[in-house]
Amino acid sequence: MSGRVTPLRAIHRGRGAQYIEAMHSLARSWSLAGAAGWLNALPSQCLICRRWQRGALCEACLSHTRRRVPRCPRCAIDLRPHPAPAHCVPCDDQTPEFDRAITALDYAQPWSTLLARLKFSEGTALARPLGKLLAEAVSARSTPVDFVLPVPLSTQRLRERGYNQSWLLAQAVSRQLKLPARHDLLKRAQHTERLMTLDAEQRRAHIHGVFEVPSQALPLIEGRHLAVVDDVMTTGATLNEVSATLLEAGARSVSVWVLARTPAPKQRKASAGERSTEPDDRL
Ligand SMILES: [Zn+2]
Ligand SMILES: [Zn+2]
DSSP: OOOOOOHHHHHHTTHHHHHHHHHHHHHHHHOOHHHHHHHHHSEEEOTTTOOEEESSSOHHHHHGGGSOOOBOTTTOOBOTTSOOSSOOHHHHHSOOSSSEEEEEEESOTTHHHHHHHHHHTOHHHHHHHHHHHHHHHHHTSOOOOSEEEEOOOOHHHHHHHSSOHHHHHHHHHHHHHTOOBOSSSOEEOSOOOOOTTOOHHHHHHHHTTOEEOOGGGHHHHTTOEEEEEEEEESSOHHHHHHHHHHHHTTOSEEEEEEEEEOOOHHHHHHSTTOOSSOOOSOO
């Protein structure tokens, strides 16, 4: 990314820039979906390269993600350096409940930092550009979908955070793809603590039985093709449990659409600057 000064950056340097930053802070502090439109209409610095432009991310940074990599069609893990024609070994050993996973990115810098911001502070501003990325990845693999669903948060987590980042992403993706999005077809019946310190088996046990389909949603689930949206998939334990719940309720198929997929451990080690902590499947 070059440090070239753009005309916009020159115009908004100094007091003007301070004013714009103050307006951004104000819009962010509202934590309202309506603020996102206003925020995206103001000039702002791209969160990755810091160029001034409109929206949270510039087109040049977004375009870096459009290079497609070979991925397991079932769990979306990056198969490099040995792409195989079939599924990855873990999917062959233990087939996931969902039919297919689609992702836009590997969970690596700078996107991992950005995803933390999506989750913890700037969901409304980031959901639109990141949702567009995910929609592009989904468009590349046509699949029938009747409804787009977010992975639900518990009431407690929703109260703490003020928004569900997966619902913001699901709305952004569904707008792009002109598909209906519903947040009322699946509930998180139990609150769970964070999964970061748990291994794959422990995550599976921890998340078992956490989700439920409300009885009034059953007619909309039965026989339907569903897509479940989440920000990050690590072990896939949460999305597997969500899929099992929807299939038990009568769904015909479940696809999972995740913005970022955690690479296999070997790739993570090779990736300079990566933090050693495992991202949470679901905070
Ligand atoms: Zn940029
Ligand atoms: Zn796989």
